[in-house]
Amino acid sequence: MTIPGRWSRLSLSQRLARVAFALGLLAVLARTERGRVVALDLKELATIIDREGDHVGAAEVAGWIVSGRADYRLIDLRSEKEYAAYHIPTAENVTLSALPDAGLLANERMVLYSEGGLHAIQAWMLMRAKGHRNVYTLRGGLDQWRDEVLFPTLAPDATGEERGRFERSVAMARFFGGSPRTGDKESTVARVPEMPKIEVSAGTASAAPKAGRKKKEGC
Amino acid sequence: MEMSAPLFKFGLFGEEASLVVAFAIGIGFGFFLERAGFGSARKLVAQFYLTDLAVFKVMFTAIVTAMLGVTYLAWAGVLDLSLVYLVPTYWGAQVVGGLLLGAGFVIGGYCPGTSLAAVATGRIDGLAYALGIVVGTVTFAGLFPWLGGLYLAGSAGTKTLPEVLNLPYGLVVFGVVLMALGGFKGAEWVEARFGGGGEKERP
Numbered sequence: 001m002t003i004p005g006r007w008s009r010l011s012l013s014q015r016l017a018r019v020a021f022a023l024g025l026l027a028v029l030a031r032t033e034r035g036r037v038v039a040l041d042l043k044e045l046a047t048i049i050d051r052e053g054d055h056v057g058a059a060e061v062a063g064w065i066v067s068g069r070a071d072y073r074l075i076d077l078r079s080e081k082e083y084a085a086y087h088i089p090t091a092e093n094v095t096l097s098a099l100p101d102a103g104l105l106a107n108e109r110m111v112l113y114s115e116g117g118l119h120a121i122q123a124w125m126l127m128r129a130k131g132h133r134n135v136y137t138l139r140g141g142l143d144q145w146r147d148e149v150l151f152p153t154l155a156p157d158a159t160g161e162e163r164g165r166f167e168r169s170v171a172m173a174r175f176f177g178g179s180p181r182t183g184d185k186e187s188t189v190a191r192v193p194e195m196p197k198i199e200v201s202a203g204t205a206s207a208a209p210k211a212g213r214k215k216k217e218g219c
Numbered sequence: 220m221e222m223s224a225p226l227f228k229f230g231l232f233g234e235e236a237s238l239v240v241a242f243a244i245g246i247g248f249g250f251f252l253e254r255a256g257f258g259s260a261r262k263l264v265a266q267f268y269l270t271d272l273a274v275f276k277v278m279f280t281a282i283v284t285a286m287l288g289v290t291y292l293a294w295a296g297v298l299d300l301s302l303v304y305l306v307p308t309y310w311g312a313q314v315v316g317g318l319l320l321g322a323g324f325v326i327g328g329y330c331p332g333t334s335l336a337a338v339a340t341g342r343i344d345g346l347a348y349a350l351g352i353v354v355g356t357v358t359f360a361g362l363f364p365w366l367g368g369l370y371l372a373g374s375a376g377t378k379t380l381p382e383v384l385n386l387p388y389g390l391v392v393f394g395v396v397l398m399a400l401g402g403f404k405g406a407e408w409v410e411a412r413f414g415g416g417g418e419k420e421r422p
Contacts, residue, residue: 027291
């Protein structure tokens with residue numbers, strides 16, 4: 001019997017089953033990944049940066065650490081010596097040069113930080129080029145962490161709203177071994193405070209998970 | 220061809236528009252559930268009595284259709300698979316939640332989506348089920364401080380079969396197609412053995 005003849009004798013579901021089989025067989029050859037040659041989507045990157053989807057704030061990361069979230073990796077890009085002197089609790093040390101071969105998975109969420117933030121931004125670009133999608137930088141780097149989380153400052157002429165924010169940051173600062181400061185900005189900024197000792201074990205002190213996540217994707 | 224999907228991730232529409240899109244997709248989903256006869260608890264529960272495995276067949280067909288569509292779109296360079304959202308694996312929550320959902324499905328005769336399809340066609344049992352969902356959701360939210368541990372237990376990140384099995388993507392796709400076709404064959408056999416064209420579904 002001819003092939004068209006046989007085909008016409010099949011029921012609709014039998015035909016669909018054969019189509020699915022053929023498409024499935026052909027899919028074995030499918031190349032669905034972008035391959036080794038990097039093709040950066042400039043529009044996509046620009047969109048992410050424009051929407052500030054490339055960084056997280058120090059206070060937000062502090063909240064994640066307090067609530068014991070484990071769905072991300074915090075990566076300190078500075079040298080081993082600097083890392084030993086102080087690092088944000090739960091951070092792991094991967095220097096910038098070691099980053100490409102650090103065995104981080106493409107679907108892992110990671111937050112990169114450096115002293116001022118510039119190295120982290122460069123590392124962000126490298127990781128994007130490597131195909132990592134879930135990469136963020138800590139905005140302002142360790143400097144911002146120091147000013148915002150460890151040693152928040154209350155100016156004498158602060159508004160009510162600023163005072164409210166300061167009150168909330170006091171507990172956070174103590175948790176991470178820092179101390180809130182009051183007084184005018186010039187005098188406090190002039191002397192950089194000592195970084196706290198790194199024996200803070202933030203991971204274990206977790207309370208109930210907070211609703212810290214801004215937006216949940218999916219269902 | 221330039222990558223342009225997932226549409227939302229490429230900023231082709233914003234947050235508000237995404238809600239409209241979700242609404243339209245939801246209506247479409249409900250429509251096809253109802254058309255497949257899944258607005259009736261009788262039809263749904265028949266699969267547990269092995270008399271009618273339409274639910275299994277329809278759902279698996281949907282999975283295979285979507286999988287092939289996504290594969291070919293990615294192959295054509297339209298869809299970036301690595302941007303598609305994957306639900307992270309939480310062993311504790313998903314095993315316990317899956318068992319609870321299964322038990323609820325057997326007892327209530329609906330799963331969440333089909334219960335809403337049933338409500339839309341005016342079924343009282345569907346309405347009772349949907350109200351149960353609301354009560355359950357509120358109770359869960361209230362008990363969250365105690366259930367939070369379970370909710371996050373066994374976190375294993377996002378996992379895909381090609382990664383876990385260490386097989387090429389296309390081969391896994393073909394494997395799933397074979398599994399579906401084998402499943403359909405098996406389902407027909409089970410229906411012939413236990414169904415016997417007996418109990419006809421009443422509207």
